Amino acid sequence: MDxxxxxxxxxxxxxxxxxxxxxxxxxxxxLSEHIKSLEIELGTKLFTRSPRLAITDSGIVLQKTLQxxxxxxxxxxxxxxxxxxGQIGEIHxxxxxxxxxxxxxxxxxxxxxxYPKVNLIATLQDTEELVARMLNQELDVIFxxxxxxxxxxxxxxxxxxxxxxxxxxxxxxxxxxxxxxxxDLQPGxxxxxRQFSAFxxxxxxxxxxxxxxxxxxxxxxxxxxQQIVSISDYATQFELCREHLxxxxxxxxxxxxxxDYNRACGPExxxxxxxxxxxxxxxxxxxRIIIPKRPFIPRYMQDFVRLFTQEVRTCQKETSGxxxx
Numbered sequence: 001m002d003x004x005x006x007x008x009x010x011x012x013x014x015x016x017x018x019x020x021x022x023x024x025x026x027x028x029x030x031l032s033e034h035i036k037s038l039e040i041e042l043g044t045k046l047f048t049r050s051p052r053l054a055i056t057d058s059g060i061v062l063q064k065t066l067q068x069x070x071x072x073x074x075x076x077x078x079x080x081x082x083x084x085x086g087q088i089g090e091i092h093x094x095x096x097x098x099x100x101x102x103x104x105x106x107x108x109x110x111x112x113x114x115y116p117k118v119n120l121i122a123t124l125q126d127t128e129e130l131v132a133r134m135l136n137q138e139l140d141v142i143f144x145x146x147x148x149x150x151x152x153x154x155x156x157x158x159x160x161x162x163x164x165x166x167x168x169x170x171x172x173x174x175x176x177x178x179x180x181x182x183x184d185l186q187p188g189x190x191x192x193x194r195q196f197s198a199f200x201x202x203x204x205x206x207x208x209x210x211x212x213x214x215x216x217x218x219x220x221x222x223x224x225x226q227q228i229v230s231i232s233d234y235a236t237q238f239e240l241c242r243e244h245l246x247x248x249x250x251x252x253x254x255x256x257x258x259x260d261y262n263r264a265c266g267p268e269x270x271x272x273x274x275x276x277x278x279x280x281x282x283x284x285x286x287x288r289i290i291i292p293k294r295p296f297i298p299r300y301m302q303d304f305v306r307l308f309t310q311e312v313r314t315c316q317k318e319t320s321g322x323x324x325x
Contacts, residue, residue, distance in 0.1 A: 089118050238273060
């Protein structure tokens with residue numbers, strides 16, 4: 001608002017030019033001239049001066065309009081200050097769907113207690129597709145898997161994972177051909193593919209790090225296991241495994257989802273999923289948090305990356321006792 005408009009609002013509040021001028025630290029004549037200038041500009045009377053000072057209908061309309069403008073200006077000032085202090089904004093996160101399912105419910109309570117006015121917008125795709133989006137300036141942070149960052153991006157190492165196989169004991173027993181009598185396997189045990197006949201698997205529909213690793217491993221071991229279902233959703237893959245229809249490969253990070261499934265079905269249920277290490281498979285899957293190289297990173301973004309990294313490492317510690325990573 002300009003000076004004349006501010007003087008008008010003071011005059012309306014006081015309904016006395018002398019008191020309004022005193023609050024504005026100007027003379028009464030100066031305030032009267034501002035009001036007169038505003039009346040000439042708008043082509044209307046804003047006050048009647050006799051028998052006593054009163055606001056006109058036009059003045060009431062102007063007062064309400066200027067009050068809305070004043071509130072908008074105050075809100076704008078507050079928002080700008082919050083932006084400058086890194087307290088308001090948006091984070092565009094790229095992440096795999098299952099990792100989002102595991103990590104975000106654990107991460108967001110702490111983050112939003114610090115930054116309740118920062119919105120998180122997640123894009124759920126594989127790392128290669130997410131990196132292309134970041135290079136197109138569509139994403140701020142990526143939780144990537146086994147992908148070297150291009151020159152315009154920075155990759156912060158998070159943790160290492162391994163490839164695991166998950167199935168039910170009932171399913172594995174059906175295909176067991178080892179020399180010793182069968183005994184149920186426990187989470188974290190090694191599975192030797194040479195002691196099993198070829199069994200069906202379910203896997204990702206699109207090219208992914210996990211898919212590349214297990215297809216390479218099977219080929220190098222001279223094994224031929226038919227992928228009977230291709231779907232890029234671990235929740236569905238694990239449900240198919242629980243029905244004793246197949247086994248599935250995943251990273252050890254997915255143990256958190258497997259553990260939740262098993263808690264729901266009870267310790268003696270035949271549908272319990274058994275996550276297993278794979279004999280002769282020693283490759284480590286490296287996870288990275290990828291961000292653009294920018295001259296300025298808002299404080300909320302820095303804290304999000306810090307908290308995200310901490311949560312990933314906490315999840316990794318929970319699996320290390322099972323798989324010895």
